[in-house]
Amino acid sequence: SQTIHQWPATLVQPVGSPLSLECTVEGTSNPNLYWYRQAAGRGLQLLFYSVGIGQISSEVPQNLSASRPQDRQFILSSKKLLLSDSGFYLCAWSLGQPASEAFFGQGTRLTVV
Amino acid sequence: AQSVTQLDSQVPVFEEAPVELRCNYSSSVSVYLFWYVQYPNQGLQLLLKYLSGSTLVESINGFEAEFNKSQTSFHLRKPSVHISDTAEYFCAAGGTSYGKLTFGQGTILTVHP
Numbered sequence: 001s002q003t004i005h006q007w008p009a010t011l012v013q014p015v016g017s018p019l020s021l022e023c024t025v026e027g028t029s030n031p032n033l034y035w036y037r038q039a040a041g042r043g044l045q046l047l048f049y050s051v052g053i054g055q056i057s058s059e060v061p062q063n064l065s066a067s068r069p070q071d072r073q074f075i076l077s078s079k080k081l082l083l084s085d086s087g088f089y090l091c092a093w094s095l096g097q098p099a100s101e102a103f104f105g106q107g108t109r110l111t112v113v
Numbered sequence: 114a115q116s117v118t119q120l121d122s123q124v125p126v127f128e129e130a131p132v133e134l135r136c137n138y139s140s141s142v143s144v145y146l147f148w149y150v151q152y153p154n155q156g157l158q159l160l161l162k163y164l165s166g167s168t169l170v171e172s173i174n175g176f177e178a179e180f181n182k183s184q185t186s187f188h189l190r191k192p193s194v195h196i197s198d199t200a201e202y203f204c205a206a207g208g209t210s211y212g213k214l215t216f217g218q219g220t221i222l223t224v225h226p
Contacts, residue, residue: 036216
């Protein structure tokens, strides 16, 4: 069966510090991968998605970047965190079809102080 | 373009009472609809989905949702809620390329004893 791992679960970082969140998927090949950010009362906002190694699409302009160095690995990064980057970040995968459901990791609570 | 609107940000109910969480969507493409549930500080879990066929779909824990094309709605219902149903619920629409989902703002369901 497929599983998705996301870490760390919580993270407190000072403003201006770098960020690296990692997500890996097991049990499937060539998944579509997604990074969402969740803000209270505003649902989930899609930040990035990837359809293959090295292929990254950004949905919104921001201080973050994403990379996919391996088929089942997806990384969310920042060179210098802002206070506004605080939030709950969720990694997800799907088969990439219009009717595909998404499967989510457990999320990372990022607090920038 | 797609959009999903959840009409209630918070729904408080007493245990064993019925509940309805409302969701409306707009889409210019074939739409596939999902309900996800999120417990505190966790990822999202799929509750049920509508892809085609019968407009009434059910989950294993007693929730059901009805796809209504004329009213562009996909409301979630349960005839008798439990304390353990306390969570945030998200309605989502698929049908676009690359398996991207559009989420509503979320509804926090609080079940009181």
